[in-house]
Amino acid sequence: MTITDHHLEQLTAPEPGAERKTIEKVSIVISKGSLEGVYPGLIMANGARMEGIEANLFFTFFGLDAITRKRQGRIKVATVGNPGMHLPTIVGALPGMSWMATKMMARKLEKLDIPPVPEFVELIADSGAGIYGCKATVDMFGLEDKDFVPQVTGVLTVGEFYDLAAGGEIVFT
Incomplete structure (x- = not known):
């Protein structure tokens, strides 16, 4: 089945008289430590901030490489x-x-x-996005605050991340 322009319009068009809802907040989970795993989340967060949408990045597992001092510039x-x-x-x-x-x-x-990646993370942080590490992964890898780039806002548990993301969209890249 092919989605035609007409079908797409029907899927995305608001009901007549209905107020169009907009995304006001997005929280993006980055779990992969490769360039093709990191860039989609960075691009989405940057795009969100450019549109005035609140954005938070949550780095977990090997995605932490993007915010770790020793690894950030070596992602392949x-x-x-x-x-x-x-x-x-x-x-x-x-x-x-x-x-x-x-x-x-x-x-x-x-x-x-x-x-x-290092410049992009800095740019996104400067735009007001929150940048967080996953507490469980940080503990598993034996990392400390000093291991992270200065743009990291903090390290959160999954529950704290859900609290932060409440009322917004969660995207897993």
Whole structure:
């Protein structure tokens, strides 16, 4: 089945006389530590802030790399087992493939005026978005406050994250 413009209009059009609802708050969960795992959440948070929407980023598991001092500038494209690469796993495992894919993606992002992860995190924080680490993951990896970049607002439990996200949308990238 193909969604035509008419069908799309029917799906998105508000009822006649109904007030259109807008998103006022979004909380984005970033759990993957690869470029293709981190950038979607950063781009969504940036877009939300540009539209005046409250945005919070919650980094968990390997997504924490994007806000960890030692790892933030070293995030790479995942070439092994990544179906989006359209490469056999064995080719993705060859030495230098991840480095090459990362360099290629960095060039494409630069052409689109999308900043590197450290600069992007700083830009999003400066726009007023909240940047949080997941307490369970922080404890599991043995991390401390000093391990994080200065833009990190805090470390939250999952329950605290839900309280923060209350009344808004939660997006898992």
